[in-house]
Amino acid sequence: MQIEVVATGCYCASVAHVAECCIYRFDNPHCDGNRRIGVAKANKTAISPTREENYPEWYQQVVKSAELAETSAVRGCMVIKPWGYAVWENIRTGLDGLFKETGHVNAYFPLFIPLRFLEQEAEHVDGFAKECAVVTHHRLEAGPDGGLVPAGELEEPLVVRPTSETIIGETYAKWVQSYRDLPILVNQWANVVRWEMRTRMFLRTAEFLWQEGHTAHETREEAWEETLQMLEVYRQFAEEYMAMPVLTGEKTAGERFPGALHTFCIEAMMQDRKALQAGTSHFLGQNFSKASGIQFQSRAGELEYAWTTSWGVSTRLIGGMIMTHADDNGMVMPPRLAPSHVAILPIIRKPDEEEAVLSFCQKAAGELRAQLYHGRRVEVEVDKRDLNAGEKSWGWIKKGIPVILEIGPRDIANDSVFVYRRDKTRKDRYGMPLQEFTHGIAALLDDIQQSMYARALDLRNAHTCELDDMDAFRTFFTPQNQQRPEAHGGFAMAHWCGSEDCEKAVNDALSVTIRCIPFDRAEHGPGPCVVCGAAGPGRVVFAKSY
């Protein structure tokens, strides 16, 4: 029995082809794959449906099959499983290093925020009030029905932090007396709660993990530079660590963080061509320092309000990684954030081969673990589980481990290994001497990282275009099949006059928003607004978004 597996690795398999192959799919409950063995080479995909068939469902299945997370007993909240949490740990380690390099330190502030703190900044209240979880009691007592009922009402309700500007502002007000106390450059790794209407794994959950940096400065210029510096840190992290190309720019007034004067963002294109806001950096001016009373005596002896910033990224980044890199066979981990780099699968046909094969695998693992990849020890899994080789192999493919080594007696005889790169197809597997593989592992991982970035960039470039008239714009953002919208659209670089009415008109008609105003906007030259025709200073990025 032979089933040739072709990992497509791209997002263009024809519907007909995929449908034809459906009957072979091992996880299709109504398919007895064996009945048709020998009929054809089957294009099986480990994830069903494919991206093309049903993108949102494909996303859910990848999260599940890769064992990244699962739904929990609590509405809108997820359990992040070890393989998914390891990604978050790597994100944290990487980003934290960049924060430290730019002079920041970590601290921790309370989960609970007194209601009155939140009331201090008007726009901030409007922005978050609807999605706040509120704690009103502090004790449970036995109820009449044998259950527990809340008792002991709090004098003042506590809000579970949706973000910490207010409580950190109150704290900074105490820390800051003089210009000598500035700047304050603090970051916090924490969980926050936003009671969302509609949730999706990693992309929008009621509780999520994030980091929020909060800084206070003596001057406007210094705070401004900080805001842009941290945006640059996010850009660098997204591109170098996540292999996810991003656009940088400023949000329009309508998309701005509640209470901020300016919000800057990194925006990435997912494989369904929708935009994902992957990180934001806010210039808060003196709004929050006035609300919280962060005042200091200046060099001139005057009492002044500090200038503050805040910036954050969240577990949403993991969702972005999935939708940037995963394919129809599951997750594809960028090596720099992968929980583990290499899975070694011992191929044992007869019991008497076992000892030799396993000891060779352990030796290979040991040599690999002695190698460094960007300062981190190469992580290796030797999969000794008593399962079929194919089953194990597909398990690692679905989890997205960058490299799989198959090692059997024949390889051992040649002192070699059989290599599969997750970013290529299984047809591209090749054998090579163990020593050569071991010494080249860091370069191999970097090559995978680069190819993933290049592929993602190609996708973005292929679906970014300049549009100058409304008809073309409408066509670009309208699915061909209204019943089951396929991937369509992308980033439309179009002129905009700057009016909120035009922005809203496009959103109402096509669910398209201005994702960001690029920093290099002016370089495109001025032109007529795609909506109303009035003159605008340059193109902005329009897209559908998550």
Next chain:
RNA sequence: CGGGGAGUAGCUCAGCCUGGUAGAGCGCCAGCUUUGGGAGCUGGAUGUCGCAGGUUCGAAUCCUGUCUCCCCGACCA
């Protein structure tokens, strides 16, 4: 919060229209066979049919309520 879909074995689902007391495949367990790759054969275990009421001699099936998940919209990282 509005519209649509769905909750039945560990998983994917059939059964529901036309009420009669629960099924398939995969997985799991046991045995035998197989072995450069998502194995085959034989046998076996598994369900308060999302939850709560109601109608009925009888409810997975009909009615009401409720919770959860998915999709679309509004809102948002």
